[in-house]
Amino acid sequence: MKPLHQKIRDDIEQQIRSGALKPGDRIPFEHELMAQYGVSRMTVNKALTPLDEAGLIERRKRAGTFVRLPRLDSTVLDIPDIQHEITTRGEAYRFELLACTVRKAGTEDEQELAGPAGRVLKLEGLHFASAKPLAYERRLINLDAVPQAETIDFTRQSPGHWLLGVVPWTHVENQISAAPAQGQIATHLRLDEGAACLVIERRTWREKERITTVKQVFDGGAYRLVASFDQG
Template identity: 45%
Template sequence: MDQMENQVTDTPKGQLSARIHHDIEQRILLGEWAPGFRIPLERELMETYGCARMTVNKALSALAASGLIERRRKAGSFVSQPLSQSAVIEIPDVRAEVEAIGQVYRLEVVSRQQRRSTRDDMERLNVQSPRQVLAIHCRHFAGRRVHAFEDRLIDLVSVPEAVDISFADEPPGTWLRGHVPWSEAENRISAFNADSMLATRLDVKEGSACLQVERSTWRGKRPITAVRMFYPGETYRLVAHFSPKGAMPRRDSA
């Protein structure tokens, strides 16, 4: 374990189960235990660490949930073959995002329209029946520069109280997050060339590459909002930190 290899992290002193988790994780990540390797059995680890089986089990269950190991009854626990990588992207609040880079945030509502949903609206919200919606266009500034252009649709059936909000002070996304619980969301990230409308909004040249993040949010099966965020391509970057996991924790298995 602690050979000449530079030790990245020290073994935590606090909880025993965390220490077991950490020890095993290190051996896997530093390659000492390769994919396919059978790690010690729960009963063996109990003896190694002089603890109860539940303590070992807690550590191994967490490792299995994160995809680093796979557990099979009768056979034991094995280091996973890294199959698909998964990255966790943090999508912070727009205001927080701007302020994090030391800029002054400013919101400009370009338009705000309540209307009966058009065909396009219904497609964006993924609903069959027409309904009242709120369409909002706004610009998020970082200092004098346009940080992002937002094109949002809010389903007024799911969020009737949005009718009374001007969004002059609080960005729609921030307001929604604070007022409407949601259970599902999906993001689609793509690149595309700014047309003349968007170029004007973002204050970039027509044809400039922009990053588009489309997000749809549901509460149960009811759509809440659909938003398109556009960022100038030269300046914006989504940063994701990776972990070497085969799969993410299953939400339905506690």
């Protein structure tokens, strides 16, 4: 007869692999599993720890334990369409617009993008995969280069998805770094303070004209970049 912690582990793993528990679903709280199986908290923890280590679940402080979302891969050398990548993977996608303002370029970043006399569209939002926040985005769009952006409803589609569809780009610069989740970004991504995040800062041109500047902060446990090179 198998130990109780192994039975609990096997039961949960079978539900995940069969699809009865889907990515993003919450696993019963520890006290619920204790009551269901008539075991101690130590036994429940002994059952859940290997599932966490295997990447099948994630445990979030004060929120509970959830079926882990598959890690989203993207290429370093391209401009990823997050909306397309998530829907292609079979998950529900949503972009939540947090802020949208039109202004004359004033800050250093804005003037670098549009020039001192130019106008910019400033956007903040969240990318969701299967109802879980995947990335926080802060974007500037040069309205002198892309005036139609001012009329687009970005509550219905992400800015990056729209730009890739209507504005051909000829040059891109990516800066990639790691940073801990802090403040409002940690809150937006539902991460603990200090959790690992992947940060991508991107500048895009059409010929010599700057199009957009964007900073995206990803949940480091749900997103990774892949590079592939051929030797010529």
